[in-house]
Amino acid sequence: MQYTPKTTDFFQNVFAIVRLVPKGRVTTYGAIAKYLGTGGSARMVGWAMNASHGVKPKVPAHRVVNRNGMLSGKAHFETPHQMEALLLKEKIKVKNEVVVDFEKLFWDPNVEIGI
DNA sequence: GCATTGACGAAGG
DNA sequence: CCCTTCGCCAATG
Numbered sequence: 001m002q003y004t005p006k007t008t009d010f011f012q013n014v015f016a017i018v019r020l021v022p023k024g025r026v027t028t029y030g031a032i033a034k035y036l037g038t039g040g041s042a043r044m045v046g047w048a049m050n051a052s053h054g055v056k057p058k059v060p061a062h063r064v065v066n067r068n069g070m071l072s073g074k075a076h077f078e079t080p081h082q083m084e085a086l087l088l089k090e091k092i093k094v095k096n097e098v099v100v101d102f103e104k105l106f107w108d109p110n111v112e113i114g115i
Numbered sequence: 116g117c118a119t120t121g122a123c124g125a126a127g128g
Numbered sequence: 129c130c131c132t133t134c135g136c137c138a139a140t141g
Binding site: 028029030033040041042043044045046047048049050061064065066067071072073074075076077 | 121122123124125
Binding site for chain 3: 010038043044
């Protein structure tokens with residue numbers, strides 16, 4: 001895909017944040033959007049994730065879930081089982097397509113990195 | 116160029 | 129408390 005310079009920058013920012021998420025932790029689309037200053041446009045973060053396939057270094061998109069901790073993007077992986085498998089690999093428990101103890105595992109860039 | 120969609124989120128009924 | 133609607137902004141038809 002060909003993006004405008006501005007859009008590319010936004011996408012790269014999203015990728016950068018996602019790669020900063022520690023192993024065994026998760027974050028949300030909204031938190032990333034807020035950190036980037038785009039606030040309510042959490043959808044754009046999801047859009048960026050959609051473009052993260054094949055990006056190097058690999059973007060741990062499986063650590064990004066919606067605000068309920070639900071694996072809303074699992075269908076976009078190579079296989080719907082992939083996201084869940086990767087999370088379990090990092091000791092993150094998944095129950096009924098939802099991250100267990102999501103609040104404890106939640107990694108907010110606005111807090112961890114600094115506002 | 117207008118209409119629809121989308122890995123979201125908050126608010127309203 | 130569940131379901132619907134609206135706002136967000138870019139990409140796609």
